[in-house]
Amino acid sequence: MYAVLLEKGRSFTNPPGKTNMRKTIQNISCIGAGYVGGPTMTVFAAKCPDVRFVVVDSNPEKIAAWNTDNLPVFEPGLLDIVRKVRGKNLFFSPDIDRAIDEAEMIFLSVNTPTKSYGLGKGMAADLKYVERCARQIAEVSRTDKIIVEKSTLPVRTAESIRDIVSDCGNRVRFRVLSNPEFLAEGTAVRDLLEPDRVLIGGEDGPEGAEAIEELASLYANWVPDERIIRTKLWSSELSKLTANAFLAQRVSSMNAVSAICEATGADVDEVAKAVGMDSRVGPKFLKASVGFGGSCFQKDILNLVYLCRHYGLDEVADYWEQVIRINDYQKRRFAKMVIEKLFNTVAGKKIALLGWAFKKDTNDSRETPAMYVAAELLQDQADLHVYDPRVSEERICEDLRFMETWEGWQGSKSLTEAQIQGGVTVHKDPYEAVDGAHAALVLTEWDEFTGYDWQRIHKSMRKPAFLFDGRNILPGRAMSEIGFRVYQVGKSG
Numbered sequence: 408m409y410a411v412l413l414e415k416g417r418s419f420t421n422p423p424g425k426t427n428m429r430k431t432i433q434n435i436s437c438i439g440a441g442y443v444g445g446p447t448m449t450v451f452a453a454k455c456p457d458v459r460f461v462v463v464d465s466n467p468e469k470i471a472a473w474n475t476d477n478l479p480v481f482e483p484g485l486l487d488i489v490r491k492v493r494g495k496n497l498f499f500s501p502d503i504d505r506a507i508d509e510a511e512m513i514f515l516s517v518n519t520p521t522k523s524y525g526l527g528k529g530m531a532a533d534l535k536y537v538e539r540c541a542r543q544i545a546e547v548s549r550t551d552k553i554i555v556e557k558s559t560l561p562v563r564t565a566e567s568i569r570d571i572v573s574d575c576g577n578r579v580r581f582r583v584l585s586n587p588e589f590l591a592e593g594t595a596v597r598d599l600l601e602p603d604r605v606l607i608g609g610e611d612g613p614e615g616a617e618a619i620e621e622l623a624s625l626y627a628n629w630v631p632d633e634r635i636i637r638t639k640l641w642s643s644e645l646s647k648l649t650a651n652a653f654l655a656q657r658v659s660s661m662n663a664v665s666a667i668c669e670a671t672g673a674d675v676d677e678v679a680k681a682v683g684m685d686s687r688v689g690p691k692f693l694k695a696s697v698g699f700g701g702s703c704f705q706k707d708i709l710n711l712v713y714l715c716r717h718y719g720l721d722e723v724a725d726y727w728e729q730v731i732r733i734n735d736y737q738k739r740r741f742a743k744m745v746i747e748k749l750f751n752t753v754a755g756k757k758i759a760l761l762g763w764a765f766k767k768d769t770n771d772s773r774e775t776p777a778m779y780v781a782a783e784l785l786q787d788q789a790d791l792h793v794y795d796p797r798v799s800e801e802r803i804c805e806d807l808r809f810m811e812t813w814e815g816w817q818g819s820k821s822l823t824e825a826q827i828q829g830g831v832t833v834h835k836d837p838y839e840a841v842d843g844a845h846a847a848l849v850l851t852e853w854d855e856f857t858g859y860d861w862q863r864i865h866k867s868m869r870k871p872a873f874l875f876d877g878r879n880i881l882p883g884r885a886m887s888e889i890g891f892r893v894y895q896v897g898k899s900g
């Protein structure tokens with residue numbers, strides 16, 4: 408399918424009569440070889456064969472991995488495209504200074520996590536990585552550059568970047584663009600090949616407009632012009648936060664409804680279907696679940712909230728903060744239900760967690776609801792057995808260690824190393840994870856879970872065998888007929 412999309416894009420090459428077809432950009436660098444930078448530059452390289460792309464990262468191991476077939480990022484279809492362009496016009500290099508020096512355009516795709524210290528702790532974005540890059544660009548540059556912010560950043564970050572680079576005293580002209588990424592993990596390649604829209608924000612005035620067109624001309628190789636939106640810098644940055652806030656709000660709205668369904672006997676999937684068929688609402692992002700995760704939703708909304716508070720807009724801040732609160736409530740509610748149904752204690756009980764990634768088709772587990780559920784169960788002294796098709800054991804243990812310092816999870820204490828070491832076993836085989844377990848919890852909607860031999864699983868578990876489907880992917884009635892005590896989100900048992 409991706410090969411078809413790759414070919415299809417070519418028809419957009421050089422649309423007649425467009426002013427944006429000047430070919431000045433020959434060398435592009437991208438700082439940050441993570442979930443955003445790696446896939447984005449790969450698709451750019453495939454679509455712009457005459458431009459040379461160099462991706463750099465301060466982590467040399469990550470760069471080394473990008474140069475093998477064992478890529479640090481798992482995305483369906485990605486490896487095929489990387490293989491086609493790597494060594495031709497796409498290069499992964501540890502030499503950041505050289506990449507900056509050689510490029511006419513530099514993408515910033517470094518991480519912008521929520522600040523874990525000082526002013527704005529737990530709310531504001533931590534811009535130290537962005538600032539470090541901006542300083543390095545300022546120091547190294549000897550020729551004019553267009554800097555494109557590609558990480559998720561709060562509004563007015565471009566201004567900070569411009570401030571840093573413009574005062575470096577080396578007479579280089581820097582222009583700053585905001586080009587937020589809208590790719591969702593697990594579908595990154597498709598999202599990049601067929602974007603709903605591309606947003607390019609630039610500075611006011613002719614220089615800003617010119618920079619916007621330089622970037623637009625690259626996208627013109629595969630994206631129809633009407634899908635390329637040109638805006639002010641601030642509008643582009645705020646649009647990214649707002650789009651994610653709206654999506655997360657839909658999920659939180661459905662998750663709030665799921666609690667009503669459980670209490671009243673309605674079925675949340677039926678409600679979602681009926682609501683989604685209203686063409687004014689639409690069917691997407693209405694799936695009730697154990698909670699949303701990922702690197703963007705929570706972080707972006709917290710940014711929005713922080714911004715609102717900064718500008719004294721407390722009512723607006725409270726409004727958006729509630730989206731996060733419902734998500735926290737949903738994760739906690741799920742963990743609580745597991746403990747209650749297992750006769751009010753999970754101490755010493757083997758509990759299988761199927762799925763750790765924050766959604767299917769990715770090896771990313773940032774903010775995954777699984778780690779919050781796991782932490783709650785560990786506090787209750789459960790014996791956890793985890794299986795995920797893509798997330799490594801190291802990553803799972805790291806996530807739990809991160810929980811030790813996490814403070815947003817009200818009611819939870821931090822986990823000790825002993826709790827993690829003694830309470831968590833990671834399996835490579837799902838059937839081993841469930842063998843002898845009191846309960847199996849589905850925490851990620853991996854397709855393979857629906858194909859398991861659930862009769863065999865039931866047989867191997869302790870009785871009564873509990874099945875908690877946090878993603879509503881299993882056929883509830885069929886599972887009950889096998890003999891499981893089934894609990895799904897937004898369905899009364």
Ligand code: UDX
Nearest residue numbers: 588589590591592692693694696699700701703765766
């Ligand atoms: C999101 C945005 O979709 C993307 O545009 C942005 O650029 C980055 O952030 P991502 O975090 O990769 O992408 O995943 P997404 O598909 O949006 O899912 C986010 C979370 O919501 C996942 O944990 C997912 O399982 C959950 N979700 C999504 C639901 O629980 N129900 C739904 O109906 C949809």
Ligand code: ADP
Nearest residue numbers: 439440441442443444464465466517518536539
């Ligand atoms: P995202 O999902 O935003 O892509 P990742 O954490 O996957 O986030 O990727 C960000 C990458 O940026 C990481 O690989 C990190 O090592 C890299 N990085 C952070 N700061 C710098 C820097 N100053 N110079 C180069 N690379 C950096």
